[in-house]
Amino acid sequence: MTPARAPMTVVHVIHSLGAGGAESVLVELARTAREAGLRIVVVGLSDAEDDRAAHRLAEAGATVYQLHAGRYDLRAVRRVAAIARREGADVIHTHLKHADLVGGLAARLVGVPAVSTLHVIEADPQGAAHRARVRAAVAARATMFDRVVALSEAQREWYSAFRSSTPVVLVPNGVREPSPSGxxxxxxxxxxxxxxxxxxxxxxxxxxxxxxxxxxxxxxxxxxxxxxxxxxxxxxxxxxxxxxxxxxxxxxxxxxxxxxxxxxxxxxxxxxxxxxxxxxxxxxxxxxxxxxxxxxxxxxxxxxxxxxxxxxxxxxxxxxxxxxxxxxxxxxxxxxxxxxxxxxxxxxxxxxTFAATVWVDRLRSLYAQLVTPPTESLHDGPVTSVAVVSAVAPYPSDSGKAMVIAGFLRHLRSRLPAEDIHYLHVGAPLRRTAEFEGVQVHEMGRPSRTDQLVGLVRGVLLRRQSLQEAFLGSPRVAATVQQTLVDLDPDLEIIDTVRMEQHVAGRRFRGRRVLYLDDLFSVRYTRMLEVLRDKRIDTDFDPLGQFSHNVPSRLHWLTRAPLTREALLRFERGRVARSERRAARANPTSVLLNAEEARHLRAETGAAVVAVPPSIPGLDETSHQPDRWDGRPEFAFVGLLSLAHNHDGLGWFLREGMDELLALQPDARLHVIGRDADESLLADAARHGDRVVVHGFVPDLDEALSRMCALVNPLRFGSGIKIKTLDGLARGLPVVSTPVAAEGIATQSRPGLTVVPDAVEAARALAALVDPAVRSREAQGAHALYAERYADPVVAAAYDEVFGTARED
CATH class of the missing domain: 3.40.50.2000 (Glycogen Phosphorylase B;)
Structure with a gap:
């Protein structure tokens, strides 16, 4: 037996209750609404030549009010608000422009969601005044309404052309089955x-x-x-x-x-x-x-x-x-x-499609979605469709962030049909889409330079956003994202960091929502500041890293000049920390890669924050190359060098650790695998001649690492789990890392992972691994550590738990 649904009161506001299509629609709704648990209250604002619809509505069981107000009489706003309060309205639903204005304002006074149904298509407005009225109506709905209901695809296409920020949902009217008598x-x-x-x-x-x-x-x-x-x-x-x-x-x-x-x-x-x-x-x-x-x-x-x-x-x-x-x-x-x-x-x-019961059930679902708090979900069944909202290009997976997102997609493709996995990409159109086989890609556009400048004023000054949020903020992009999510109506939404969360903040949703926070940027910025303030450390890095393409080039100097760089980092640290806390509280589930960071944010917010291991595509027990190390002292550093922590860490090792390594192992060679090395890094590498080889991007990382003795990861700042450390462990490659690079994996040395305090100790640990017996023991430890915490079955189980994608037996 289907459990009874909690009753919901909806106040419908319409210009009058005379003869007309919109009035007849309300009569049809009233005749069927009770079966769906809807209590219908209808408010007619103005007088009509006859009030036949009022009598038909009352006969159908609706509660009817007639205000006898003049057209666009704003005094009616308070009267409608009073009725909504008295009747205990859960939603106010308006019909036609006059009612949109009065009912929308009343909904804001009462504090309930508002829905507007379009009853006409004004595709060719006559004259400038008419066009102005149509645009004004669109702007008003964008300000006052949570959803706009279109009755047909043609109507939705017409209205969507106005780029309104209010999502448009398709809910065709229905009618009860006509009686055959007579x-x-x-x-x-x-x-x-x-x-x-x-x-x-x-x-x-x-x-x-x-x-x-x-x-x-x-x-x-x-x-x-x-x-x-x-x-x-x-x-x-x-x-x-x-x-x-x-x-x-x-x-x-x-x-x-x-x-x-x-x-x-x-x-x-x-x-x-x-x-x-x-x-x-x-x-x-x-x-x-x-x-x-x-x-x-x-x-x-x-x-x-x-x-x-x-x-x-x-x-x-x-x-x-x-x-x-x-x-x-x-x-x-x-x-x-x-x-x-x-x-x-x-x-x-x-x-x-058009039976009255189908129509009313759709309306009920729409109302329930709006009434449900943003942090709760109406969906508790199996996940059959998913939408990922991200600004990242996951292919090629040449950075940790890209690898994690690619890992999400790999897991989803193993659980869902291709047509039910949707990737909503914010930014310049993706150039590589062949790797997205099994995923539907939807381009959301990118913020314009005007959006970014406006975002700096509106977001940073008025909304207290971080700079990274402001530079990726755009009402137009947010409207596109929200409309696409409404159209797709997925069971699961995965939102990639607070940068994308701003595009859906406050949007009520039917299914699950998971906010992927990556790592805590506030922690990352704190560590950047510690490095900058340490006078013993000679470093120069750009904190923008990969994010630089989202910032106008004329502003880049602000992050490079010592005086402004530290001030900006302090400012951004505070704003990002605030955004991270707000987003964690506002979303049902937030995900980090680092368990310690998850505990920290959970303690600060009381929110549901969990840690999941990252998935590294293609690294199961059978897919990687066999170990081909031939005993030579060949070592690797892997990472995108435009990222500040990679730039700094590699430069530090080249300046302070490489000489020690060569003193202990004169034939040692360091292979730097990663693109976007700048002139200062290339100069540091050139100082060591052919003992340091900068390869740039390597398409077959598995082949390259299979010949290495060990991987070095000498990071001095950063946050989250460092994917390059897992890259080595997954291949049975011993890893030498600083505590920052081992964070979230181990706090001290263990077989397979040697944790060292500085670049010199890193060099000594690498030299010791040239001993075949030591290297063999550490390689076995690396395999064991990865299999215990990060192998595919472990990661899949964690993702199934968070995403709700477990297969049914």
Whole structure:
């Protein structure tokens, strides 16, 4: 038995409760809402010529208020807010521009989420004033609303072109199944026998509904065609249409002008065709009712009509083309088997997409997503789809960050179908996508220079963001990310660091969310400052590292000049620490690679912060090259040299450790594997002649390291787990490292990993490893340490636990 859902109160605000499509939609909603656990309150702001919808809403079980306020009377805002408080509103849902303004402001006063439904497509606004009103409405929704509901793909595409920051969700209206009672009496009333095809048009008689085109089409029908068209609905053109039919004998014989009908259900069941010649329509419910009654459709290809009719529930014709409309009516009138096939296809579309219960369940899910606190998830089932939001290019995996993200993707590809893994990339378009096989890549764009300058003012000065957040901040990019996540609706979101978290901050989500923090940048900056302040250390590094491409080049000097570099690091350390704490508290789960850092952040915030081991793609027990070391004193340093900690650590070893190594092992050679070495590093390397070889990027790292005696990792600052240390351990390559480089792996020496205090001791430890017996023992220890903590099965189990991706037995 399905557990009952907690009731939810939704206050719908609409301009009036007279005759109209939006009002009819609310009546349909009220008739079905209770079954989905929704309590409907409807507020009509202004008076209408008649208030028939108010009575129908009350009969359907809705609570109805009519304010009798003037158009755009802002005093109505407080009255709507008072109603929302009194009724205990969970959500305010508005319909049409007048209600958007009043209801949106009321929602902000009450402090509840706000949803706006689009009921029209204004694809071609007439005049500058009209265009200005459309843009103003978009801007207002962006300010006041949490979601905008589009009724059709065409409507969503139209609205999305305005680049609104409010996500647009597709929720087509539905209708209850029309009652079949009275079908026979309708045909008798209209004088239509069983051998005549009855076409029915149900819509208000307004110019945009195309009644004139319908009448012209009837005039073009073959004289012998057994067809009658009934026009149901009132409106401003009713008398004009009725007079035109009366004047024309041909129309008088074939057309029945019915005016307003309370028995539309019976009309639709009696019809053989539903004809809808509208010039514009977001999502006409009369066509949805046609699907429900298994009635074939002839309609114009405009707005949301193709979403309803599709390719199989009827025929679509160009707008304003009487001849095409007449041809389609003729074709279906003469082919009863085709009409029946269209009817069956239409009924299938109704059952899966447009039934009232399907529609109301979608609305309920949308409301629940908005009402649920941002740190909670509505999804507790298995993960079947995932979206990763990152600014990193994971291929080639030439840095620790790229390796970790590539490892996430490798794990996800082992658990989910390719079409259900999505990589939302922020930045310049990725150049290499071949390695993404099994992953859908979505480009989110990159912040413009204007975005970055505005971000410095808005983010740093007003929001107290860190500089790295400000330089990657962009309302346009954030809107694209959020809209894409809404469209994908994944079970799992993986957000890559606080830089990307700002694009989704505060966004409520249905599934799991995991914030990957990489390592604590605040700790990294603290250690950079310690190195800079130590007068015994001769160093020069750029703290921007890989992030430099996100910073305007004219500002790079600020991070290189000694006076400004230290001030910027102090500033950034404080801002990043604040952002890390805020993000950890705001997200259900945050992930670090270093267990000690995870304990530290957990203690500071009380948040759910866990440590997971990094996955190094391609390094299982059988994939790496066998050990080919031939006894020579060949050593390796591996790392992207544009990263500040790698630049500093390698330079330190070359200046203070390499001479000691050569004194102990004159034939020793250090192979530097990594791109982006600057002139100062190349000069330090050149001082040792051919004893130091700078290779740059090496595509087959496995082959290169298989011939080394050991790996050296002499870092003086940094944070997190150093992937290059794991690179060595995974291959059974002994590693000599400083405490910083061993952080998160070991606090002191153990077989396979020698922890040393400085560059000179590192050189001595490397020299000792040239002894074959010592090297063999350390290689075995390296294998054992990696297998215990970082082998694929260990990492996969940790990822399954955090991501919820465990396979079901």
């Amino acid at each position: 079908t026979g009496s309708v045909r008798r009333e209209l004088g239509v026998d069983d051998d005549t095809v009855l076409g029915v048009t149900v819509s208000l008689m307004r110019p945009e509904k195309g009644h004139a085109v319908a009448l012209d089409a009837v005039r073009l029908l073959p004289a012998e065609l057994p067809f009658v068209l009934a026009l149901a609905g009132d409106g401003p053109l009713l008398d004009e249409v009725r007079a035109e039919v009366e004047r024309d004998p041909l129309l008088r014989d074939r057309v029945r002008v019915l005016g307003f009908r309370s028995d539309v259900d019976a009309l639709l069941h009696a019809a053989d065709l539903v004809v809808h010649p509208s010039h514009e329509d977001a999502l006409p419910t009369s066509l949805i009712s046609a699907l429900a009654t298994s009635t074939a459709v002839v309609a114009t290809r405009v707005g949301g009509i193709p979403d309803i009719v599709g390719d199989d529930a009827g025929l679509l014709v160009p707008v304003g083309d009487p001849a095409a409309l007449a041809d389609a009516i003729t074709a279906l009138t003469r082919d009863p088997h085709r009409r029946e096939a269209c009817g069956r296809a239409g009924r299938a579309r109704y059952d899966t």
